[in-house]
Amino acid sequence: MAMISKSLKKQAWSDFIDAVLWIAHKRPVMRFLIKNAEKRLWKSIVEDEPDSIRPAQELKFYFVRNLLRTTENHLRKGIMDTSVFRKMVKVFVRNVFVEDITQREILMEERDDAVSPCFIVLSPTHKCNLLCPGCYAGSEESRKTSLPYWVANRIIKEKVCLWHSRFTVISGGEPFLWNSEGKDLLDLVKENDDNFFMVYTNGTLINERIAEKMAELGNITPAISVEGFEESTDKRRGKGTFKKVLDTFRRLREVGVPFGISVQATKDNWDEVSSDEFLKFYFDEQGAFYGWLFQYMPIGRSYTLQDMVTPEERLEMFRRNVIAIRRGYNYIDFWNQGVMTDGCLAAGRNGGYMYIDWAGNVMPCVFIPYYKDNIIEIYKRGGTLNDVLYSDYFRKIREWQDEYAYRRPPSQKDNLILPCPIRDHHDVIYSILNESPRISPCDNFARECLHDRDYHLNLIEYDERLRQVIDPVWESEYKRAA
Numbered sequence: 001m002a003m004i005s006k007s008l009k010k011q012a013w014s015d016f017i018d019a020v021l022w023i024a025h026k027r028p029v030m031r032f033l034i035k036n037a038e039k040r041l042w043k044s045i046v047e048d049e050p051d052s053i054r055p056a057q058e059l060k061f062y063f064v065r066n067l068l069r070t071t072e073n074h075l076r077k078g079i080m081d082t083s084v085f086r087k088m089v090k091v092f093v094r095n096v097f098v099e100d101i102t103q104r105e106i107l108m109e110e111r112d113d114a115v116s117p118c119f120i121v122l123s124p125t126h127k128c129n130l131l132c133p134g135c136y137a138g139s140e141e142s143r144k145t146s147l148p149y150w151v152a153n154r155i156i157k158e159k160v161c162l163w164h165s166r167f168t169v170i171s172g173g174e175p176f177l178w179n180s181e182g183k184d185l186l187d188l189v190k191e192n193d194d195n196f197f198m199v200y201t202n203g204t205l206i207n208e209r210i211a212e213k214m215a216e217l218g219n220i221t222p223a224i225s226v227e228g229f230e231e232s233t234d235k236r237r238g239k240g241t242f243k244k245v246l247d248t249f250r251r252l253r254e255v256g257v258p259f260g261i262s263v264q265a266t267k268d269n270w271d272e273v274s275s276d277e278f279l280k281f282y283f284d285e286q287g288a289f290y291g292w293l294f295q296y297m298p299i300g301r302s303y304t305l306q307d308m309v310t311p312e313e314r315l316e317m318f319r320r321n322v323i324a325i326r327r328g329y330n331y332i333d334f335w336n337q338g339v340m341t342d343g344c345l346a347a348g349r350n351g352g353y354m355y356i357d358w359a360g361n362v363m364p365c366v367f368i369p370y371y372k373d374n375i376i377e378i379y380k381r382g383g384t385l386n387d388v389l390y391s392d393y394f395r396k397i398r399e400w401q402d403e404y405a406y407r408r409p410p411s412q413k414d415n416l417i418l419p420c421p422i423r424d425h426h427d428v429i430y431s432i433l434n435e436s437p438r439i440s441p442c443d444n445f446a447r448e449c450l451h452d453r454d455y456h457l458n459l460i461e462y463d464e465r466l467r468q469v470i471d472p473v474w475e476s477e478y479k480r481a482a
């Protein structure tokens with residue numbers, strides 16, 4: 001019965017998408033449709049979910065509403081190409097949002113112990129043309145390790161078959177430097193045109209030819225790194241980088257490819273990257289479609305706790321970010337907005353993800369640089385991605401997520417503004433790593449962290465201060481609304 005009602009729901013969505021596609025060129029009709037869709041979304045995400053934390057549901061509504069409004073706005077301004085829009089609706093909305101979510105729900109009803117991640121983050125190469133301090137991946141020009149094309153291709157096809165996952169995030173190194181078996185990233189995107197790809201890139205290698213090819217493909221969006229305005233961006237990424245990035249934004253606008261920004265907040269730039277001026281410049285003037293804000297996590301090259309934002313600054317960032325989302329900016333503060341994702345997404349949680357690096361090592365999250373399994377070795381033994389998904393290491397992390405918040409009733413969830421087992425609850429990941437046999441660090445920086453007692457003690461102390469500052473906000477403004 002559940003399967004029948006799900007396929008009916010799926011049919012209704014498909015009809016709706018067909019209608020949107022058919023009238024996409026009639027802009028006034030589209031505005032009317034969006035207004036109606038917003039009303040229905042508010043009802044289904046907020047009003048029809050009484051057994052939930054209302055402020056969290058409201059933020060989820062604003063996220064989807066912002067996607068709709070930004071799409072309409074960018075089509076009207078001509079900075080999103082109509083054919084790119086049509087492909088995005090087919091691949092991102094229909095495949096990723098409608099069909100995959102429905103199929104994953106059916107899968108979980110059929111198997112009690114099934115887990116169904118929504119996406120994978122794949123870093124095909126360690127190589128990068130920049131040399132940024134604090135790079136979580138420790139990438140640079142001389143790094144040679146890259147995934148073979150056949151491995152990357154198999155991972156993507158396999159996650160579709162096993163998990164109904166057609167969303168793929170590419171990270172790095174610099175993904176546009178990847179080349180293997182005579183093929184590159186855009187060949188991979190073309191070969192898997194049922195997937196939607198979001199690519200974290202420094203943006204400096206996206207020339208006219210690559211921008212045009214992205215527009216032709218239509219199932220790819222770059223998330224381009226900036227650190228603030230010109231001075232802050234050039235200070236970390238190298239002189240002239242800011243101007244190169246603005247050139248890339250222009251090229252992407254000209255061919256109508258939607259792009260985002262990826263931003264790292266440190267104690268030095270947090271105020272700048274969460275300011276109104278920053279939002280106005282990148283979203284209103286430059287035409288960014290979305291943005292991800294990552295607070296500096298002390299891993300990778302020259303890691304130091306000194307660069308982290310303080311708990312008080314983190315709270316202020318949270319406040320500003322909620323206001324920005326409500327005002328219509330799809331700029332998401334990755335750690336602070338655990339309220340929108342029901343907590344940590346690592347270790348292949350339902351709707352979550354896992355991370356595979358250039359050597360094939362599979363990690364629970366980009367920010368947990370420790371692995372037990374290597375996908376190339378698993379493939380050689382005749383295994384699949386499920387060998388990692390159901391490993392003890394990943395299960396332990398999911399058990400913590402379940403107990404902390406994910407499977408708890410709304411009124412009993414722990415603080416979702418502090419969702420992270422490595423950053424906000426460092427003792428949790430430290431214990432899991434110590435209890436799990438055969439865990440290896442992905443590089444020397446991660447090895448150093450693992451054996452650095454001061455690092456662990458200082459992070460645990462930082463987490464205690466976070467609790468003191470942010471728990472009262474969670475209790476009074478979120479948990480009480482459950």
Ligand code: SF4
Nearest residue numbers: 344345346365419420
């Ligand atoms: S481990 Fe931390 S950074 Fe990674 S998904 Fe979970 S909350 Fe986010």
